Amino acid sequence: MAPKNDTMHKFNELMVRLNRLLSNPSGIDKVLMTTQYTLALLPPSALSSTRSARINIPKLTSLISDIRMFMRLWGLVGIYTWGLSTLSASRPSPIEIAQVFANTCFQICENVAYLSSHGIVRIRKKTEGQLWLWSSRFWMAHVALEFVRLFGGGRRGKGWERALLSNCAYAPLTVHYSVEGGTISPEAIATCGSVAAVIGLQNEWRKTA
Structure with missing residues (x-):
């Protein structure tokens, strides 16, 4: 009976950790992100077999992407508290202040563009397209600033390599x-997204221990 009890105990622990993971927005986002980009990596042969099974993978990944953006509509609240924490430090980091600003602009642009894409906010399609582009440019600014932070002075603590790989x-x-029109192939998008997603999911999973 001992092996069976041990297996049940491990299963219960797994479920408890999974519940913790799925009980916070960041954990849910990383699970969805990993699923989204893993599905995008499927070869054409796998996609054709899923069609015969009446599962539309492209529509599923599009839905997951939409859900993730919907969940970020409240992102400004977290960014605001991040800004408060940054500015209340005895020596606020200029890099982190710039990141807070970049993320604020990113979230505002994405929120308006997302709501417009669903017909909730009425703006011109051209304006919506520009907002999508600018939201990504502010995201790019955050990533660039993260490289500066990672390679800045000070000790390179635990997880530095993982943070660098994720940012890359x-x-x-x-x-x-x-x-407009993008710069890399769908396969490259799926690969880069999967790397960042898996690292993010692993980080969130460790927090549940």
């Missing part, structure tokens, strides 16, 4: 979405 994966995505 995000960088091509920010450039791609910052220009």
